[in-house]
Amino acid sequence: MLKKLHHVGIVVRHIEAAYAFYRDTLGLSVHKQDILPDQGVKAALLTIGASEIELLEPIAAHTGVARFLERRGEGLHHLCFETDDVVRELDAAQGKGLAVIDRQPRPGLAGMICFLHPKASHGVLIEYAQP
Amino acid sequence: MLKKLHHVGIVVRHIEAAYAFYRDTLGLSVHKQDILPDQGVKAALLTIGASEIELLEPIAAHTGVARFLERRGEGLHHLCFETDDVVRELDAAQGKGLAVIDRQPRPGLAGMICFLHPKASHGVLIEYAQP
Numbered sequence: 428m429l430k431k432l433h434h435v436g437i438v439v440r441h442i443e444a445a446y447a448f449y450r451d452t453l454g455l456s457v458h459k460q461d462i463l464p465d466q467g468v469k470a471a472l473l474t475i476g477a478s479e480i481e482l483l484e485p486i487a488a489h490t491g492v493a494r495f496l497e498r499r500g501e502g503l504h505h506l507c508f509e510t511d512d513v514v515r516e517l518d519a520a521q522g523k524g525l526a527v528i529d530r531q532p533r534p535g536l537a538g539m540i541c542f543l544h545p546k547a548s549h550g551v552l553i554e555y556a557q558p
Numbered sequence: 559m560l561k562k563l564h565h566v567g568i569v570v571r572h573i574e575a576a577y578a579f580y581r582d583t584l585g586l587s588v589h590k591q592d593i594l595p596d597q598g599v600k601a602a603l604l605t606i607g608a609s610e611i612e613l614l615e616p617i618a619a620h621t622g623v624a625r626f627l628e629r630r631g632e633g634l635h636h637l638c639f640e641t642d643d644v645v646r647e648l649d650a651a652q653g654k655g656l657a658v659i660d661r662q663p664r665p666g667l668a669g670m671i672c673f674l675h676p677k678a679s680h681g682v683l684i685e686y687a688q689p
Contacts, residue, residue, distance in 0.1 A: 437682055475560060
């Protein structure tokens with residue numbers, strides 16, 4: 428069962444520039460910033476209620492986030508739902524024949540995670556996370 | 559001060575078709591469905607933790623949501639933050655010279671609402687709502 432909206436991922440060109448809006452205008456606090464070399468991104472997590480805004484800046488070419496930025500520009504990238512059992516969620520999705528990006532969960536910034544394919548979910552890239 | 563992520567708006571072609579994923583696969587409950595004639599949309603709200611997913615289906619041509627669907631296809635459309643003072647948030651944004659869509663709050667599905675322009679916020683359409 429899904430417990431909450433864990434975070435909303437937003438692709439930006441430069442995280443430091445995006446702080447002017449997300450941190451300084453919205454007033455959200457940055458509680459983590461990290462480089463994820465295997466995904467080719469710099470990421471920052473900002474707290475909003477029980478959820479987070481995840482800012483994603485590509486730091487390598489030819490990654491998913493870099494291609495997104497090139498093709499669509501800055502903007503909303505994905506939704507992540509928190510679950511207490513990421514294996515079960517993924518099995519259920521695959522059991523329904525939904526397209527997935529990850530065939531099994533893997534470690535990510537939010538815990539054990541996996542992504543469904545946007546064509547499974549009306550154009551929205553969906554992540555499940557078990558913190 | 560922003561209290562939480564009130565909802566995430568997702569544009570879909572047909573709400574009934576999108577229920578197969580958002581209601582039946584994710585297991586989210588639909589707690590409201592409504593027609594908003596002045597915005598030319600049918601909207602459904604699904605509960606996820608303390609937040610909501612808002613599905614938006616255009617029911618009239620030449621509206622913002624219809625144009626979005628034509629241009630970008632189904633997908634993530636906007637983020638709505640809950641505030642206890644929508645007038646103050648909007649004044650603060652305009653005071654910083656940020657581009658806005660609404661120069662003053664107006665009644666919406668989530669209470670008194672207003673939208674900033676996506677160019678104010680790195681390509682993300684941002685809504686403030688005071689329920």
